[in-house]
Amino acid sequence: MKASIWKVAAVVGVSIAVGIAAGYWLARPRLSEVPAAAVxxxxxxxxxxxxxxxxxxxxxxxxxxxxxxxxxxxxxxxxAEGDGQGESAAVRIDPSLTQNLGLRLASVTRGVLASSVDAVGVLAFNEREVAVIQPRTAGFVERVYARAPGDLLKANAALADILVPEWAAAQEEFLALKASGDAALLAAARQRLRLSGMPAALIAQVERSGKVQPNLTLTSPIGGVLQELNVRQGMTLAAGETLARVNGLNSVWLAVAVPESQAGSLVAGQVAEARLPAFPGEVFAGKVDAILPEANADSRTLRVRVELPNPQGRLRPGMSAQVSLKRSTQQPLLWVPSEAVIRTGHRALVMLAEDGGRYRPVEVQPGPDNAGQTAILKGLEEGQQVVASGQFLLDSEASLKGIVAASLAAPAAVLHEAEGQILAIDSQEVTLAHGPFKSLGMPAMTMTFPLANPGLMQGLKVGDKVRVALSQSGNELRVQRLDKTGSQP
Known part of the structure; x- marks a missing residue:
């Protein structure tokens, strides 16, 4: 009986020893995974x-x-990194594995922005080159010249002859005073003729010929297209009544519909080139006159007005044209492939390649895109290398390792507030048992925060209940305000 008990005890003892050894053997690899510094x-x-x-x-x-x-x-x-850079930690990859991972690098280059926006436009009259013909006094239409709307007129082309009866008496008085030789009275009579609406050329003709001239020929002051003609033989005219309207053709407007996504790069005065089906092989150069302020809600386009010289009068309103709006920057910009830019929605990043197979995320400020390249306004320097393929893999690895790109701009003046109690405080930092910072998504916990300035600790001691306001700069939270609350222990 005793022998059996001893056998059972021996078996149990061996099992315990084996279990302890096995547990130690199984636990050893896990323990080796926990860095000594972590504990x-x-x-x-x-x-x-x-x-x-x-x-x-x-x-x-x-x-x-x-x-x-x-x-x-x-x-x-x-x-900490082995090179002592600390916060500039980066993802390390064996250079021999970059090809297997599909990593492709591209250099940051410098060059001017030479962009072109292609669109379709329609020619229209230049509304600044318009002449309106009106009589300055009442009269009667004695003759209408053979004109019709749409006719091309030359400058000073005759439109109609009108009779102004009241001019006859004024001209006879003027001629009588001229014969008297009284210079002062003659000057007054000449001024009266001018105020009655008589053209200076007609007054000179009366004075030169010595005959009454009650008829006036209305002419077009400019050459162009006769848009309106509201005069007929025998009709009575009132002063200021519009008889005709003429549009000049020395220059024309080209109304171009530009998608609103591309209109932001356009400026008044930039070069435009127009190609018309009516004149194959010819390029008509002009410039952007204005970018009209209203967008088309249906097509989501902005109307850009281009002015084209038309010295030969070949360009006619209503013609269509293919338009290229050219633009180049005076100041050279930094450029990277557009595929290298990681857009997160809140900011833009690139993976910067460094020596020794090191890669780290860098925040950049992207500018305009052109031909597969993106301008970088801030964040990079010429000659640096960025990852153009495989950057999302590196960015994910950096996020898992807690490597976060520093912010480019100063953070917005936003403070995150919560209630807390001081556990320790000095001129440099404060340890708080605080409630949740809802705007940060941070739950209640105990943490130590640096103070923005030593004066924040004045009048505070351990145990005080306070309301704390934090500012966030990159990854750092800093106390900007520390106010003692009413209820104290």
Missing amino acids: GQGAAGEPKALYWYDPMYPQQKFDKPGKSPFMDMQLVPRY
């Missing part, structure tokens, strides 16, 4: 953790290990 017992030569972060929310940093307040997982340590 605060870094051995000699082990990298030092800069901070801890949640891979699903890498922009928030923690000063010690623990469980993530955002996800049900342990925080991951972020180590």
Whole structure:
């Protein structure tokens, strides 16, 4: 009986020993995966953790290990780079594997923007080159010349002869005063003729011939197209009545419909080239006269007015044309392939390639696109290398490692507020047990924040309840305001 008991005890003891050994053997690889710095017992030569972060929310940093307040997982340590760059940490890839990963690099180049917007336009009259013919005094139409709307007129072309009876008496008085030799009275009579609406040329003719001239021939002051003709023989005219309207053809307008997505790059005065089906092989040069302020709601286009010289009068309103609106910048810009730019919706990034197979995200300010290239207004320098293919893979890896591109511009003056209690404070930082920062999506927790200035600690001590206001600059949260609340312990 005793022998049986001893056998059972021996078997149990062996099983326990084997279990302990197996557990240690199984646990050893897992323990080796936990960096010594993460548990605060870094051995000699082990990298030092800069901070801890949640891979699903890498922009928030923690000063010690623990469980993530955002996800049900342990925080991951972020180590200083071997070259001492710290915050400039990058994704490292063996250069021999870049081809296998499909990585393709492109250089940041400098050049001028030479863009062209192609659109369709229709010719129209230049509304600034218009002449309106009106009589300055009442009269009767004695003759109408053979004209009709649409006729091409030369300058000073006759339109109608009118009789002005009241001019006869005024001209006879003028001739009588001329015979008297009184210069002052003659000047007054001449002024009266001018105020009655008589042209200066007709007054000179009366004075020169010595005969009354009650008839006036209305002429077109400019050459062009007769748009309106409202005069008939025998009709009575009133002063200021519109008899004819003439549009000049020395220049024409070209109304161009430009998509609103491309209209932002257009400016008044830039060069335009028009090609008309009526004149194959010819290019008519002009310039953008105006970008009209209203968009077409149906076609989502803006109307651009181009002025084209028309010295020979061959360009006629109603003709269609293919238009190229040319533009080039005076200042050279930096250019990268458009595919290299990662647009997140809030900002634009590129993956910058550095020596030793290192890649890091860099925020950029993109400009206009042209022929598969995107202008970079801020964030890069000429000669740098960016990833043009495979950049999304590197960006995902950088996000998992908590590598976040620094912001280009200063952050907006937005403060995130919450209630809290001071656990420790000095001139540099404050440790708070705070409630949730709803605008940051940060739950209630205990954290240490740097102070924007040492004066914020004045009048505060450990245990005070405060309302804290944080500003966010890149990945850093800084206390901008620390106000003691009414209820204190």
